[in-house]
Amino acid sequence: MHAWLCENPIGVEALQWKELPTPEPKAGGEGVKHLKVGDPVAAIGSSGGFATHACVSAAGVMPLPPGFAFDDASAFVMTYGTTHHALLDRAQLKAGETLLVLGAAGGVGTAAIQIGKVIGARVIAAASSDEKCEFCKSIGADATINYTTGNIRDELKKLTDGKGPDVVYDPVGGDLAEPVFRSIAWRGRYLVVGFAQGGIPALPLNLALLKGASIVGVFWGDFARREPKANAMALAELARWYGEGKIKPVIDQRLPMKELPAAYARMGSRKVRGKLVMTNP
Secondary structure, eight states: OEEEEOSSOSOGGGOEEEEOOOOOOOTTSTTOOSOOTTOOEEEOOSSOOSBSOOOOOGGGEEEOOTTOOHHHHHTTHHHHHHHHIIIIIISOOOTTOEEEETTTTBHHHHHHHHHHHHHTOEEEEEESSHHHHHHHHHTTOSEEEETTTSOHHHHHHHHTTTSOOSEEEESOOGGGHHHHHHTOOTTOEEEEOOOTTSOOOOOOTHHHHHHTOEEEEOOHHHHHHHOHHHHHHHHHHHHHHHHTTSOOOOEEEEEEGGGHHHHHHHHHTTOOOBEEEEEOO
């Protein structure tokens, strides 16, 4: 097998494409009843994704229904699993409510737009350029905000008639968090999904009091580990929605595994829409 190794953690330029022994299944590969050799599956492991071969626990494998493309599956489980858990379980998003998605043109952002529309919410997509905003409209967003050129609080007032969004899906963090939380609706739910901007915001807790609002953490990995039955039901619902054509991962580019540095370069350019997929020959 071949794999990318980081033996000197100084940056992408230090990654090396090396030949290694092909891994063999060990404990956790024996006694598996729900899978057989040759079944199409998607899996999440804690490491080893940038390689031609990998071993993962059977508990972390999702059997793929007929017609589920491998490229889509590689961009599906974590992205849509996180978003389903966030919007349906943690936020209890309802039809007719307003959902604001920050970083909406990215991987989890595009998933949030799609799942929000399946639920029946009105979706406002916030992104960093006019091009990304137009892209978000093309995949179902009802309205958009370019937060690099406009005042996000003013725009939210206009788009919600002063009420504010009922649910905020935030994988960005940073300096957008406080102005958005100040704009949230009464009984709003602010979903803390991640910190793509790099900074971890500190929100004034009096805002939660004044708005009767909730700050809700989203940790899908631990949810899947602690509540495997609930997670399996969520993934089954997502697979059904995929089969019905209601959701579909947005794939920006497909690149051979050997071109991982080029993938990192494109991510660094902030031009990625949806997910980058690395493929094996």
